[in-house]
Amino acid sequence: MSDHHGAxxxxxxxxxxxxxxxxxxxxxxxxxxxxGVSRLTIANVLAGEVWPDLLTVASLERAFGRGLWPGLDV
Structure with missing residues (x-):
């Protein structure tokens, strides 16, 4: 695991x-x-290969009806 906060x-x-x-x-x-997020983008986020943009996070959260952003806990 990386020590970089963004990671x-x-x-x-x-x-x-x-x-x-x-x-x-x-x-x-x-x-x-x-x-409305592409399967490739979702797969890449799951694999940790990309850092999703805010629109992607918002679209995923809306689909689930729950928050995904980890907030200040990280």
Missing amino acids: KVAQALAARLAGALKESGWSVAELSRRS
């Missing part, structure tokens, strides 16, 4: 996204359909 936020967001997916029982394809 820690991205990792925490990815973990929250993975947990929300598991709890919902949705596939990445279903989340993509519901959120």
Whole structure:
């Protein structure tokens, strides 16, 4: 795990996204359909390969009806 604060936020967001997916029982394809975020972007966020922009985070949160941003806990 990186010591960079931004990397820690991205990792925490990815973990929250993975947990929300598991709890919902949705596939990445279903989340993509519901959120309007591409499957590739979702997969890259889950893999920690990209730091999502605010619109992506907001779209994912809206689809789930819950927050994903880790806040000040990281």
